[in-house]
Amino acid sequence: MxxxxxxxxxxxxxxxxxxxxxxxxxxxxxxxxxxxxxxxxxxxxxxxxxxxxxxxxxxxxxxxxxxxxxxxxxxxxxxxxxxxxxxxxxxxxxxxxxxxxxxxxxxxxxxxxxxxxxxxxxxxxxxxxxxxxxxxLRLEWRPGTPVAPDDGRLRFRGFTGAEEALELMTRTVEGTLDAHNRADLTRMSPRAVAEEHFHGELERWPSPQEWWRVGTRPDGEPVGFVFPARNDYGPIIAYIGVLPGHRGHGYIDAILAEGTRVLAAHDIPRIRANTDVGNVPMARAFARHGYVNYQNQIDxxxxxxxxx
Missing domain, CATH: 3.40.630.30 (Gcn5-related N-acetyltransferase (GNAT))
Known part of the structure; x- marks a missing residue:
């Protein structure tokens, strides 16, 4: 033929x-x-x-x-x-x-x-x-799904600026389970990985940067962060992370709940997110917060x- x-x-x-x-x-x-x-x-x-x-x-x-x-x-x-x-x-x-x-x-x-x-x-x-x-895993939170109440362990604030966002993202790349970040680290420094993601994607979303949150301990020490956002196709949890040294203490639940609350406060049809099949701790956190695995993807x- x-x-x-x-x-x-x-x-x-x-x-x-x-x-x-x-x-x-x-x-x-x-x-x-x-x-x-x-x-x-x-x-x-x-x-x-x-x-x-x-x-x-x-x-x-x-x-x-x-x-x-x-x-x-x-x-x-x-x-x-x-x-x-x-x-x-x-x-x-x-x-x-x-x-x-x-x-x-x-x-x-x-x-x-x-x-x-x-x-x-x-x-x-x-x-x-x-x-x-x-x-x-492609995940979706739908209106009507309960949002976990604030457990009081963390305080939430906005980023002080782009430099703090980059600094925290750079630190979070250490020990990451994300396959894309791990591949990037074979050819780039952690700072360069953070800059590429921040300037290439997060800064470009049309949603307000005031939605972004840093989670801190009561003494002000940052523990992690979340980037709730809206891309060209709808609301998303664009990026979420817990800093090394604070992992394994359940902080991801409070941070994900805060990101979900930020987006759920608006008139939204759903919130989408994704994580690697191999990132079991993150997948379990999404499941605990009512995010449904509606689709997978291969890269x-x-x-x-x-x-x-």
Whole structure:
């Protein structure tokens, strides 16, 4: 079978791209309008007017390069076509010499009961040089879920400024169980990891920074922090951490409860958060506070040798 590999020409061709289906389909049009996507980042493999494979990339508005790959689908029997599509698209989408952005995919929490679809997709990308970095839990708190009362162990205040946020984030990276941070620490200093996350994401959210909280002991010593926020898609617990030396004492419960309270005080449809499957203490804390595991996700990274 001979397929045509190309990006869509514009929003008018979205119906072609949407011939295959995925959870994020209803966000693509708005993402294009906001600038999170560009037509040249949305690729299809077409045969006789039928799309048999597709791939797409996402980024922050105004960015010149994609931040992540979040669409990759193919019809039954078209794995080789899908492989060729991604290889062809990356030559155009990924700047020459750059490592391709991570691939992120939302999957059912019980996907391992019938793993074929997930494993087939991963196998295609592995042939192109990708590898699994981590599986994550996607969590959701819904209005009406009880919020734990303040137990009085901690006091909460705002950050004194960006420097305090960076300093506390830098300290929290020590001993982290987060797979992304651990991978970043192989090539960056703890301060650089904190700066990339703070300046690259937290500062960019449209929600007020007054929502951010530092938890302290009664004597004023910081114990941990939480960044309740609202991104382009809704309310989130964007970042949460307990400082080394204070871990293992249950402080995460008070800090998560405070972050939940901040967001729940507004008219919200839900709060979302995520954590690595392997970060058992954090996953248990979310569960204690009524956060439901409604979905999982897989994150795959690419070896530098894949760069064009």
């Amino acid at each position: 001979h397929a045509t590999f190309r990006p869509i020409t514009g929003p008018d061709e979205l119906p072609l791209f949407l011939q295959l289906t995925y959870d994020l389909d209803d966000e693509v049009a708005d993402d294009l309008e906001r600038g999170n996507r560009r037509p040249e980042w949305i690729w299809i493999a077409e045969h006789d007017g039928t799309v048999v494979a597709r791939a797409a990339w996402w980024s922050r508005p105004g960015a010149s390069e994609p931040y992540l790959m979040d669409f990759f689908d193919f019809a039954d029997g078209h794995a080789e076509t899908a492989e060729t599509l991604v290889r062809t698209a990356m030559e155009k989408v990924v700047p020459h010499g750059s490592v391709p952005p991570e691939y992120l995919r939302f999957i059912p929490p019980d996907w391992q009961r019938d793993p074929a679809a997930v494993q087939q997709r991963m196998a295609v990308l592995e042939r192109l040089g990708a590898r699994l970095l981590v599986e994550r 795959m990274t690419w070896a530098p040798s894949v760069a064009g």
